[in-house]
Amino acid sequence: MPLIPMRPLLDFAAAKNFGVCALNVNNMEQIQAIMEAARATSSPVIIQASRGARKYTNDAFLEHLMKAAVELYPEIPVVMHQDHGNSPETCISAIRRGFTSVMMDGSLEDDGKTPSSYEYNVAVTRYVVDIAHSVGVSVEGELGVLGSLERMSGDKEDGHGAEGKLTLKELLTDPDQAVDFVQRTGVDALAVAIGTSHGAYKFSKKPTGDVLVIERIIEIHKRIPNCHIVMHGSSSVPKNLIDIINQYGGKIPETYGVPVEEIQRGIQAGVRKINVDTDNRLAMTGAIRKVLTENPAEFDLREYMKAARAAMQKVCEERMRQFGQAGHAKEVPFVTLDQMAKDYIAGKFGEAAKPRSALKIGNPK
Ligand code: G3H
C-alpha cells in the first residue's frame, strides 16, 4: 500500500478504540524492525523521523528506505511522519520529501529550546495546517511544554527540548486552551504535556498520578473529542532492557519510564498516537553490547546489527499488541493525499481544518 496520511489511520483507531505507536527511525535496520513487527502482528504503523534523523540520513537515504519499506510490505498501511518540526520550513521540506504527516511543534520557538508564546504557537501551527491540508497531509500540534513534574524542568536532549525550570502552567496542558487551540489551528492531532519527557530519565521512581497526570487526558479529550491526543515521551524504559546494557558493560543509573498500563489508560481516555523511541534505542544498544561482549573477536557488523534489529522488533511487536493496533492492518481504509485534500477543502473534517490557502497552493480543477 502506498503511504497514507495519519488522519484516516487515527480516525479508524478512534472508531475501534485502539492506540498506534509512532516509532522513530534513523537507519535501515530500525525501519526493517518496524516493518517485520508490523507484518508479524498485522499492524498499521506510524514511522517518524526527527530533524536529527533527517540530518543523519541526509533525507535522501531516509526517503528511499521508506520507499523500499512500502514496496516490500504492500499489506502494511504506513504513515511517514515528521517528528517535532520546529518551523514551517522543516514541515514543508518534509512534505516535499514525501512525508504524509507533519508535527509543527510550536510549543517551542524555532530554536527548538525556548518555550514560545501561545499566540506564536497558534500562528505558526495555523500556517502549517493551511499548507499541509491543502495537499492532504495531516498535522500534529503541541500545546504545553514537555518536561518533568518531578523536577519542574524541561527535557532538553540531543539539542531538542526546553531548557531550565518551567512552571506548572507550562508543564500541564490547559483543557480550555486546548479547545481554543484546536478551533484556531484545525490540527488533526494534539500532543499534550502531562509529565512525560523524552529520553530514559523520566521518573526517579514508578510514577504516581501527581507526576504522570493521565487524568488530564480525560479532561482534555472530553473538551476536544474530535482531535486525536498524542502522548510524547512514552517509552516505558523496561528494567530488563537496562539490565542487559549494564550486564554487558553499560552504566545506566536506575530510572523509570511510562508504565504500559498507564498508556493503556491513556488510550481508553482518547490517546491515539504514542511516541516511542528510547525503548528501541535501549533494546538495540543492549543487543549490540551483548554480542560484542560475548564474542570479543566479532567484527562483522551484520552479526551485531542483526541482533539489534531483532531486539527492536521484539519491543515493537510488544507495543503493537499492548496498544491494540495489532490485527488491524487489513481494515485501515486507504485514502490518498488527493482525496484528503478534497475532503479538507470540502469541510469534511470541520470548518477549522479547511485550508485557507488551498486555492492559492494547489488542487487545480
Ligand atoms: O523527539 C525525540 C525523539 O526521541 C527523537 O530524538 O532528536 O535525538 O532524534 P532525536
Ligand code: 13P
Ligand atoms: P521517548 O524518548 O520516551 O521514546 O519519546 C519519544 C518521543 O516522544 C519522540 O517524539
Ligand code: ZN
Ligand atoms: Zn516527542
